[in-house]
Amino acid sequence: MALRVTPVPTLSDNYAYLISDTITRKAVAVDPAQPARMLAAAAAAGVTITEVWCTHRHPDHSAGNEALVAALARATGGAGTSAGVAVVASGVERDGVPVPGTTVSIRDGAAGRVAGTAIGWEAIHTPGHTDGHMCFVVRDVTVPAAAVDVDGLGADAPPVTVGEAGEAVVVVPALFSGDALFLGGCGRLFDGTPAEALTSLDRLVAALPPATAVYCGHEYTQTNLRFAAAVEPRSTAVAAAADRVRAVLGDAPWGDARRGTSVPGWMGVEVDVNPFLRVREPTVAAAVGKEGGDAATVMGALRRWKDRF
Numbered sequence: 578m579a580l581r582v583t584p585v586p587t588l589s590d591n592y593a594y595l596i597s598d599t600i601t602r603k604a605v606a607v608d609p610a611q612p613a614r615m616l617a618a619a620a621a622a623g624v625t626i627t628e629v630w631c632t633h634r635h636p637d638h639s640a641g642n643e644a645l646v647a648a649l650a651r652a653t654g655g656a657g658t659s660a661g662v663a664v665v666a667s668g669v670e671r672d673g674v675p676v677p678g679t680t681v682s683i684r685d686g687a688a689g690r691v692a693g694t695a696i697g698w699e700a701i702h703t704p705g706h707t708d709g710h711m712c713f714v715v716r717d718v719t720v721p722a723a724a725v726d727v728d729g730l731g732a733d734a735p736p737v738t739v740g741e742a743g744e745a746v747v748v749v750p751a752l753f754s755g756d757a758l759f760l761g762g763c764g765r766l767f768d769g770t771p772a773e774a775l776t777s778l779d780r781l782v783a784a785l786p787p788a789t790a791v792y793c794g795h796e797y798t799q800t801n802l803r804f805a806a807a808v809e810p811r812s813t814a815v816a817a818a819a820d821r822v823r824a825v826l827g828d829a830p831w832g833d834a835r836r837g838t839s840v841p842g843w844m845g846v847e848v849d850v851n852p853f854l855r856v857r858e859p860t861v862a863a864a865v866g867k868e869g870g871d872a873a874t875v876m877g878a879l880r881r882w883k884d885r886f
Contacts, residue, residue: 579741580696580718582751582792584838585618586831587611590796591637592840594753596715597624598694599741605630605691607713607753608638608794612645625649628691630698631666632755633710634676638794639666642678661692669702670709671768683711701784703757705774706764710757712781718751720790725841726821733787733845752785752844755794760842761801761818763853764794765884771877778854787845796831798822798839804886805852808864808879814849852879 583595587610594607595618604624608631609615619626626649631639646662666675668682675682685702699714722745727734740746756764757777766774802819809815822839829836848854855861856875862868865878 580715581622582718582720582790582841583618583622584792584840585609585614586796586836586838587614588637590831592792592794592796592838593641594792595619595622595624595626596696596718596751597622598691598696599624601694603627603691603694603696605696606645607792608632608755609641609645610637610639612641612648615641615645616648627662627693629662629664629678630713630753631664631676631679632712632753632757632794633667633707634670634674635707635756638755639677642666642676646678665689667702667709667711670707676709701780703754703777703781705766705769705777706756708768710755710764710777712755712757713753714785714789715751715753717748718790719746719748720751720841721745722747725790725843726846729817729821730788730843730845735788747788749788749790750785751790751792751841752781753792754781757781758791758847758851758853759793759795759801760791760798760822760839760847761805761851762797762883763851763880766880770873771880772873774853774880775856775873775876782844782848782854785844787843787848789844790841791844791847792840793842796826796839798842799826800886802850804883805850807886808852808882809855809858809860811860812850814846818846818850 579599585593597604605628606615664678665681666679687700690697701712735747805815825837856872867875
């Protein structure tokens, strides 16, 4: 068994993802805002998309759901869901308005397995960015060791093994965090309160080990780490993360195959560099003038600062 993740750049800075079972050659599309790019990624990987997951209702994540299902149906001679392509998404979005194309509505703690694959998943409801935002967790994803900073996890680093193609890999849980958690940041609070966002992020940290690969919804990492450096200017962890991301991304434009990606990151690194996971640290509270304040108050002040940054 080998589950592989392919980041698919879409729009101006979004990431969609292709999660492939390399044995059965079936795959999941996550947040496929631009169906043509997802289909091209699937063709390049030699897999067929059989399920769609959507983290939340915003169009830059959900607008391609129905068009992708229709394209897959045409390719197989089917019609819509009769082709067997489910769209799995939140059943608790604002005012009960469903995510476009949803055929399987989920709530917190939902779990399942993509038919005919080894892709098992769990959902964590993470309100804040939107009321119904869902994160998806997949266990035992194979990640090339060259794509992540294994040594950066120290004692929490996963063992490096040899993949089916002979390359060095790690096999770890993966979090598809949409806009709830970015590398170095979190999403704006369109629907929720700082307290809700704090609870959502706390749940992710508590539920997932440090060696969890984080695949977020946007390439905001450099900007986020500049903000993190403004919050904690003496942090060597933030400086090291910024140096790594700068080297990985390179100078090629967005969407160019020569451009690197900052994803995946590590949950264990995020707790050291992401200010929104560090609101209980005195240095972060002091940076927003909330020394002695509760964590939700610090979160609110931090988010307001980032909105203006």
